[in-house]
Amino acid sequence: RRLLPGTAAAALSSGGVPGRATLLALLSACSDSESPSVPIALALHSLSLKLGLHRDLLLSTALVGFYSKARLPALARRVFDRMPLRSSVSFNTMIAGLMRNGDVEGAFSVFDRMPQPDTVSWTALIDGCVKNGLLEAALDCFRLMRLDGIEPDYVTIVAVVAACAALGALGQGLWVHRYVVTCEFRQNVRIANSLIDMYARCGRVDFAYQVFEKMAKRTVVSWNSIIVGFAINGRCEDTLEHFELMRREGFEPDGVTFTGVLAACSHVGLVDEGLRYYELMRTEYNIPPRIEHYGCVVDLLGRAKRLEEAMRVVEEMPMRPNEVVLGSLLAACRMYGDVKTAERLMGLLVELEPGGDSNYVLLSNIYAAAGRWDGVGAVRNLMKAHGIKKKPAFSVVEIEGSEHEFMAGDRSHSRCDEIYEMLEMVHLEMEVNGYVPRGSTGAYSDCD
Known part of the structure; x- marks a missing residue:
């Protein structure tokens, strides 16, 4: 495939007339190469038109797939729309291609034209919604798929579990898990890894551990999922214990493993242990630190009040620090x-x-806490000068399988009165138990 340009050029200039099979093979090689060769594919497309092969089902579908992968969705759609006959493979290729290029509306439009969507069609739609951040739409599609009587495969389940994880939709994740237990792919390693990640991200690392313990076969991803799961839930001891178990069972840690270990050390303030694991990663396993590892070390030092050391790490990083590290x-x-x-x-x-508002607000609060009101004013003026306004954050809570969004001071919910009555009761209970509101110290600025 590295010799593809020369091979294709030779085939196209040999004087003979390449047949359908030759064009398909060359186009497939173009698509499978690391960087799709657009000029060659265009030449092959042009030749297929001259030879009258543009109506060929397999060749047209291959062109749709190639143009989609090459980030040319308009050309892919043009080829697809001009096909006299389309197979389920043609439709599925077009749906997946549009989703890959962020045209969700176009993908749904093609899906709606499909005579009989199959498992692959629904999976392309669901996975595409997940990858484009439309998580609730992905779950809605899964429900409709089941109502249509279409059985999901393991790829579908992995995509649905990923949506549940990102939403924190534990109830729906539990339903999917129960469904998996009844299916032939209940021992699928990829599904088990996804479930571990989902439960951990939903705050039920105990459920994640149950899945992990029942796995007949584990991979590095399985170990990473449970190690990171323990880490994000503040269970440092379990994180480090499973890191050692992983090594004893013959699995070699990778960069993701060490991200979990370093994050766990950071959360509980194990500075020396964290730095030791960081050196272990670099020296014994020869893993070059990525930005997430530097981020963990910066966070580790920052939490331990070793701010100058943390700043030195930021300044000496071989790559440009991102907003997470600096934040x-x-x-x-x-x-x-x-x-x-x-x-x-x-x-x-x-x-x-x-344009990020959160860092300005944070700096303003730092000035306010130090009594530097001139600094607060300067930050406020800077925000105005750049047209930056504080974006209201929102939270999501799942109740009986449904997600509810809300933000501070929100009164748009249908059960708003009940919610605020309950909040008042909680607040009174906290005061009875000695709680003093943080805002009473006066350490907030009006940017907050």
Whole structure:
């Protein structure tokens, strides 16, 4: 395939007339190569038109697949729309291609034209919704698929579980798990790995561990899923214990494994242990640190009040730090009232993410906590000058299988009165037990 351009050129200029099989083979090679060769594919397409092969079902479908992979969805759609006959493979290729290129509406439009959608069609739709961030739409499609009597395969289930994980939809995730138990692919390793990740991200790492324990066969991904799952749920001891178990059972940790281990150490303040694991990753396993590893080390040092060391890591990173790395250190500056380091960081953050509101708000609160009201005013003026407004954050809670979104001060929910009555009761109970509202210290700015 590395010799594809020369091979194709030879085939096209040999003087003979390439047949359908030759064109298909060359087009398939173009599509399968790491960087799709658009000029060659265009030449093959042009030749197919001259030879009258443009109506061929397999050749047209291959062109749709190639143009989709090459990020040319308009050409893919043109070929598809001009096909006199289309198979389920043609439809599925077009749906998947449009989803790959972010045209969700177009994918649904093609799906609606399909005479009899099959498992692959529904899976392309569901997986495409997940990858385009339309998580609730993905779950809706799965429900409709089941109502249509179409049985999912393991790829469908992995996509649906991923949607549940991202939404924190534990109830729906449990339903999917119960369904999996009745299916022939209940021992599928990829599904088990997805379930571990889903339960961990939904805060039920105990369920994740049950899945892990029942696995007849485990992969590095299985170990990584449970190690990271323990880490994000604050169970550092279990994280480190399973890291050692993983090594004893002959599995070699990778970069994801060490991300979980470093994050666990950071959450409980095991600075020396975290730095030891970081060195172990670099020296014994020869894993070059990625930005997430640097982020963990920065967070580890920041939480331990070693802000200068953390800043040094940021400045010496071989790649440009992202907003997550800088944001975690800025949060540590707020925790320890380090205005000077915060100001240094803010210069980098503004350059990296000039429109991000959260970092401005955080810096404003750092100034407010230090009594630097001139700094608060400067931040507010800077936000106005750049047209930046604080975006309201929202939370999602799942109740009886349905997700409810809300934000601070929100009164749009149909059961708003009941919610605020309950909040008032909780607040009174907290005060009885000695809770003092954080805002009473006066350490917030009006940017907050």
